[in-house]
Amino acid sequence: MRTEYSTRPREQITALLRKERRYLSAAEIYALLRKSRSKVALSTVYRTLGLLETKREVSQRVDEHGESTYVSCAPTHHHHAICRKCGKVEEVACEAMESFAGELRTHHGFELDDHAMEFFGRCAACK
């Protein structure tokens, strides 16, 4: 049967991601877990991240060096405001998309069906 096991490594990785609300690379997650006496293999980190990604529990982002980074977030549609100082990620809704959709249709004849956006700046704490 096609079940899904609940294991120690998966719990640790998931817990870490939920605690650290910022984009982390697989290597960073691996290093952080290793510091807290949790021996998880790097490949397990990658596999778990892939799993969480398909379950929409983490979102992936390629950073400026080309490395993939991951953050725990809601499975529903939203966007991320990323603090340049501390890395904190905040989820923000997007209502203003209707105006863009209209703009695209009238000016370009483009039928919008999806979009992605990211915000950068300083969070309340770092400002």
Add this chain to the structure above:
Amino acid sequence: MRTEYSTRPREQITALLRKERRYLSAAEIYALLRKSRSKVALSTVYRTLGLLETKREVSQRVDEHGESTYVSCAPTHHHHAICRKCGKVEEVACEAMESFAGELRTHHGFELDDHAMEFFGRCAACK
């Protein structure tokens, strides 16, 4: 002195990018040039893309397989509407950002200083 040479490979790569208004990977550019009897090395493609990127003449994007892709576009601030069918990229302006900036500040205390966005759908021709 620190001059910049105008060479055959660079012209070919630039010309190709200006003709194909869609995101292409280095390997695709290499293959396309090779088909049209232009022997350019893959590393030259990479180097030229890096050059054009710093000159803001192309913008880079990581596709769904993790590969970097590049498209020729304006050096001024804008966003891209990408056709899911033919790949055509259209440049679109963003005026509605003030509303997002306000929303972020009042609801999250977030000081916005930059943003990125992409639109996906069908272009006028493919609709």
Add this chain to the structure above:
DNA sequence: ATGATTTTGCTAATCGTTCGCAAATTAGGG
């Protein structure tokens, strides 16, 4: 043309990510 400078083309190295497989864990009866 000449010579200094930049660019190219190969190839080899790099490095994040994925794969393969045997050993270890898990879940679920009996």
Add this chain to the structure above:
DNA sequence: CCCTAATTTGCGAACGATTAGCAAAATCAT
């Protein structure tokens, strides 16, 4: 509990896109 089947882990090797090194070729000003 104990057994077994199914899944997951850990390790190392393999992979693939990108970068680096360096001698040879191309460019440009004189």
